[in-house]
Amino acid sequence: MRRRIPVMLAAAFGAGLLAGAVPLDAHHSAAVFFNRDQMVEVRGTITEWSFVNPHPIMRIAVKDASGGTTEWMAQFTNVLNMRRMGITAETFKVGIEVTIKGPRSVAAGTFSVNPEQVILADGTEVRAAPGQPSNLPRGIYKPS
Amino acid sequence: MTTRRETVLMRGALGAILLLAVASGQLAARLDAQSAAGGGAPNLSGRWARAEGTSRLSPPVNELLNGRARALRGVLDEAAYPKYDCVAATMPRIPTDGYNFQIRQEADRVLLMYEKDDVVRTVWLRGNGHQAPKSGEYFLQGYSTGWYEDGQLLVETTRFVYDPHGFSDGSPTIASSQRKKVIERYWLDGDRLRVEVTAEDPLMLNAPYRYRYAWERTDDEWLAFECDVENSQTILPFLPQKYGP
Numbered sequence: 285m286r287r288r289i290p291v292m293l294a295a296a297f298g299a300g301l302l303a304g305a306v307p308l309d310a311h312h313s314a315a316v317f318f319n320r321d322q323m324v325e326v327r328g329t330i331t332e333w334s335f336v337n338p339h340p341i342m343r344i345a346v347k348d349a350s351g352g353t354t355e356w357m358a359q360f361t362n363v364l365n366m367r368r369m370g371i372t373a374e375t376f377k378v379g380i381e382v383t384i385k386g387p388r389s390v391a392a393g394t395f396s397v398n399p400e401q402v403i404l405a406d407g408t409e410v411r412a413a414p415g416q417p418s419n420l421p422r423g424i425y426k427p428s
Numbered sequence: 429m430t431t432r433r434e435t436v437l438m439r440g441a442l443g444a445i446l447l448l449a450v451a452s453g454q455l456a457a458r459l460d461a462q463s464a465a466g467g468g469a470p471n472l473s474g475r476w477a478r479a480e481g482t483s484r485l486s487p488p489v490n491e492l493l494n495g496r497a498r499a500l501r502g503v504l505d506e507a508a509y510p511k512y513d514c515v516a517a518t519m520p521r522i523p524t525d526g527y528n529f530q531i532r533q534e535a536d537r538v539l540l541m542y543e544k545d546d547v548v549r550t551v552w553l554r555g556n557g558h559q560a561p562k563s564g565e566y567f568l569q570g571y572s573t574g575w576y577e578d579g580q581l582l583v584e585t586t587r588f589v590y591d592p593h594g595f596s597d598g599s600p601t602i603a604s605s606q607r608k609k610v611i612e613r614y615w616l617d618g619d620r621l622r623v624e625v626t627a628e629d630p631l632m633l634n635a636p637y638r639y640r641y642a643w644e645r646t647d648d649e650w651l652a653f654e655c656d657v658e659n660s661q662t663i664l665p666f667l668p669q670k671y672g673p
Contacts, residue, residue, distance in 0.1 A: 316506055316599040317666050336656040338514070339663065359663055364527065364543055364651045389666045396666045 318387040318398040326356050326397055327383040335373035337363045356395045358384050360412055381405045469576045470616045475530040477646035479620055485638035489595045497632040501600045505670045511597055514655035516545035518591050519610045520627040528648055538574055546653045551583050561587050566606055581614040605631035
């Protein structure tokens, strides 16, 4: 059963992360789909991870307090940008728990997030917004 | 026995032959170089990464739109944009993204290859007998001809098809018409490659849209874009509907 759950946390963060970089533009404008005035934090289990262009997709099963589950879709920047930030198809696995922070989808009744950070169960933080310097060891991202 | 006068004449003739040989060799080498990359051609070949942000030489394109373009921008629907079917970006839009690109200079053409959307553009160098498009032939990336001038590569591209996001694929997009013309100049400035782009479109713009940007050589791994149509359309259910399904 899918039920609407409250957004776990809304917070304004990440402002200015894009400053000073030459971003790889998204295939489409994120502003059409995501509202930067509504930042969310979504915690759940990955049910699908598709690392393909134009926008890698992650589906997450999110449980609420009453035992219901809602499927969220996280739509990332693009494979090229993410690979240069050190993120690969192996960075995330189906079945693991993640917490995703980013702006929420604009369309009413939809559950999607544009990740800026993904936090793994062991606390590892994966920066995922375009233009952010990589924090991953094999990152080859080079800010301009 | 050879007289002194004959000796001088022979030496003179030998010198002239030698000079001619050297000159013809130089000429041949120069012709080879010209045929390989065009006269006065800078060495632009290689892989390039964006070195700095875009410098505008005109107002932003959304401030240059005529009434027709503004009206189109108002009615076009995000869900119907070709990019959701992985149709590639076109000039002058392509290089405004920060993706790497590469140049390959050949004897009769220049290839411009972009990570963005895996676009490959062929610039036909003028004077090599290439056949121009026939009447009625238009192309997504247009038809590009090029030439070298004063150490610069110049590229002129016309014959674009109408493109709903030919000037911007932000939202709302800005369309370009079949009358779009794009002029690019490429030159070396120390280690930097500088590129200036001028785009005209009498059906959409009141004035030319111009910008300049810079690149630096890179050893970055070349990454294919490989746009996946199914993935591209995954986001559409999350789109606020303008006209309904």
